[in-house]
Amino acid sequence: MFEISRISDDTIALSGRFDASQVKKATEFLAPVDCSITFDLADLDYISSAGLGVLVATYKRLDQSGKTVKLKNLSGHIQTVFKFSGLDRIFQIIRD
Amino acid sequence: MPISRSFPKSIEALEQIVDFLDSSVGGGKIDPEIVGMMQLAVEEIFVNMVKYNDSSSNDIRIELDHRADILRIRLTDFDVDRFDPTEAAAVDINMPLSERRAGGLGIHLVKTMMDQIEYEYKDRNSSVTLIKNLNSTGG
Numbered sequence: 491m492f493e494i495s496r497i498s499d500d501t502i503a504l505s506g507r508f509d510a511s512q513v514k515k516a517t518e519f520l521a522p523v524d525c526s527i528t529f530d531l532a533d534l535d536y537i538s539s540a541g542l543g544v545l546v547a548t549y550k551r552l553d554q555s556g557k558t559v560k561l562k563n564l565s566g567h568i569q570t571v572f573k574f575s576g577l578d579r580i581f582q583i584i585r586d
Numbered sequence: 587m588p589i590s591r592s593f594p595k596s597i598e599a600l601e602q603i604v605d606f607l608d609s610s611v612g613g614g615k616i617d618p619e620i621v622g623m624m625q626l627a628v629e630e631i632f633v634n635m636v637k638y639n640d641s642s643s644n645d646i647r648i649e650l651d652h653r654a655d656i657l658r659i660r661l662t663d664f665d666v667d668r669f670d671p672t673e674a675a676a677v678d679i680n681m682p683l684s685e686r687r688a689g690g691l692g693i694h695l696v697k698t699m700m701d702q703i704e705y706e707y708k709d710r711n712s713s714v715t716l717i718k719n720l721n722s723t724g725g
Contacts, residue, residue, distance in 0.1 A: 576679025
């Protein structure tokens with residue numbers, strides 16, 4: 491079960507499994523977002539290249555207008571996928 | 587003994603595939619990191635078959651063969667044109683996003699996370715076998 495929700499003005503939480511079947515849901519949720527944001531991935535259990543694609547598209551769109559996209563609370567599988575894709579060097583990752 | 591199941595050629599089948607993998611391999615004893623890699627590799631290959639092998643709508647068969655510490659997962663797409671994901675151009679993950687070409691990241695992740703990938707095309711059936719040592723977190 492994948493969920494995406496805004497938990498504060500500048501923070502969007504992702505939870506569950508972000509696979510190819512959830513691209514439409516996430517894309518529609520993120521389309522109106524037009525400010526700097528942080529994705530809180532504390533409860534995200536799984537992400538594939540399809541999910542990464544949605545985050546990258548959001549990053550590119552907001553970056554064009556000078557906004558930032560940050561990530562926080564990456565663990566386990568999520569951290570591995572970002573590392574192996576090289577995206578851990580693209581996104582700013584907030585570390586505790 | 588290998589076990590297999592067929593799944594509809596649809597992205598919506600991913601949830602059933604994860605349930606199949608979870609219930610068939612390891613009995614919860616495999617490192618969660620490796621479970622995530624295995625699920626990702628299967629998703630990437632399955633989604634490739636759904637997206638690019640659209641010359642048939644036959645089900646896709648997934649076979650699991652778990653012996654000792656080696657897991658082999660074979661995905662077969664029936665009556666389709668040849669499409670070998672192992673021939674996909676390499677992705678340079680050190681390039682800035684603006685210079686990266688679209689696509690290819692999924693296969694890059696599969697190649698990075700699995701120990702070996704084999705491709706076979708025979709009688710118009712396209713098969714990809716993912717091989718993973720369950721003691722190796724790869725990368």
